[in-house]
Amino acid sequence: MVPFGYVARRYVRNVETNTVYHVVPGAKALTFGMYGCDLRCPYCHNWKLSQALRDGDAAVGATPPIPMTPAALVDEAVSAGCRVMCAAYNEPMIAAEWVRAVFGEARARGLFTMIVSDGNTTPEALAFVRPVTDVYRVDLKGFSSEQYKALGGRIEPVLAAIAEARRLGFWVEVVTLVVPGFNDDPAGLRALAKKLLAIDPAIPWHLNAFQPRYKMRDRPPMHPELLVSIAGAALARGMKHVYVGNVTGMFGELEHTRCPKCHFTLVERRNYQTTAVRLDGSSCPACREPVAGLFTERA
Numbered sequence: 001m002v003p004f005g006y007v008a009r010r011y012v013r014n015v016e017t018n019t020v021y022h023v024v025p026g027a028k029a030l031t032f033g034m035y036g037c038d039l040r041c042p043y044c045h046n047w048k049l050s051q052a053l054r055d056g057d058a059a060v061g062a063t064p065p066i067p068m069t070p071a072a073l074v075d076e077a078v079s080a081g082c083r084v085m086c087a088a089y090n091e092p093m094i095a096a097e098w099v100r101a102v103f104g105e106a107r108a109r110g111l112f113t114m115i116v117s118d119g120n121t122t123p124e125a126l127a128f129v130r131p132v133t134d135v136y137r138v139d140l141k142g143f144s145s146e147q148y149k150a151l152g153g154r155i156e157p158v159l160a161a162i163a164e165a166r167r168l169g170f171w172v173e174v175v176t177l178v179v180p181g182f183n184d185d186p187a188g189l190r191a192l193a194k195k196l197l198a199i200d201p202a203i204p205w206h207l208n209a210f211q212p213r214y215k216m217r218d219r220p221p222m223h224p225e226l227l228v229s230i231a232g233a234a235l236a237r238g239m240k241h242v243y244v245g246n247v248t249g250m251f252g253e254l255e256h257t258r259c260p261k262c263h264f265t266l267v268e269r270r271n272y273q274t275t276a277v278r279l280d281g282s283s284c285p286a287c288r289e290p291v292a293g294l295f296t297e298r299a
């Protein structure tokens with residue numbers, strides 16, 4: 001069955017819960033997902049959806065598909081006061097036609113649109129969704145072929161998709177979930193920063209700490225210290241916005257957006273919630289430095 005005309009799940013939550021920080025901070029987003037994924041990450045947060053077609057355990061207690069039209073889904077978003085429509089949870093690019101149909105309707109009603117993807121896609125698919133999509137948020141899951149092989153993919157198409165998405169004019173943010181014993185080699189993470197820097201230093205890079213789940217319940221959570229050190233190195237090399245997520249306490253400071261020039265705190269966050277926005281339009285109110293992102297109306 002071609003995946004079209006249904007959702008498996010949808011929620012209205014703050015846009016930041018999709019780990020997207022430079023798009024209308026604090027706005028509500030309707031995020032929807034379907035079933036299936038081209039990868040098989042053993043730490044998948046949404047494995048009951050993403051692995052529904054290949055892991056028998058995922059089918060236990062699974063919710064059935066909910067028939068949906070683009071207009072009905074966008075009606076829900078507008079009635080709930082959302083400014084953003086987001087495709088996530090499973091891999092949206094395997095249902096690019098359905099996502100494009102929903103986003104066409106969403107854009108016509110004035111919503112921002114975003115895809116949360118594993119980046120294992122093609123230039124053709126990116127070009128296909130671009131006319132109705134504002135944001136391409138990519139998970140960059142490792143730095144080696146072996147790591148990607150373990151997840152069922154390859155790193156090259158992901159790096160190429162990040163570069164192509166920027167070239168096509170999507171707003172791009174990148175997330176790397178750092179997993180102990182899997183991709184926590186500092187040299188490898190620093191090499192990833194170098195690759196992102198070469199694509200665009202303004203791409204926000206989110207270093208998220210692993211939490212035990214799915215087939216990796218026996219691993220310890222990721223300690224924040226390594227992430228802080230990698231973030232510091234990436235900022236020193238010239239990346240403008242590096243965040244550390246899934247951590248608490250003093251490390252929570254690394255959830256805030258700071259001006260890349262004068263370091264004024266522009267957006268404060270706590271646990272994926274925006275608590276203060278001090279931007280003047282898209283600029284720093286202290287030094288007038290423009291800050292990259294979609295902070296105001298699309299125009």
Ligand code: SF4
Pocket residue numbers: 037038039040041043044045046047050089090091118139
């Ligand atoms: S790519 Fe994302 S949705 Fe797919 S298995 Fe991995 S974490 Fe889950």
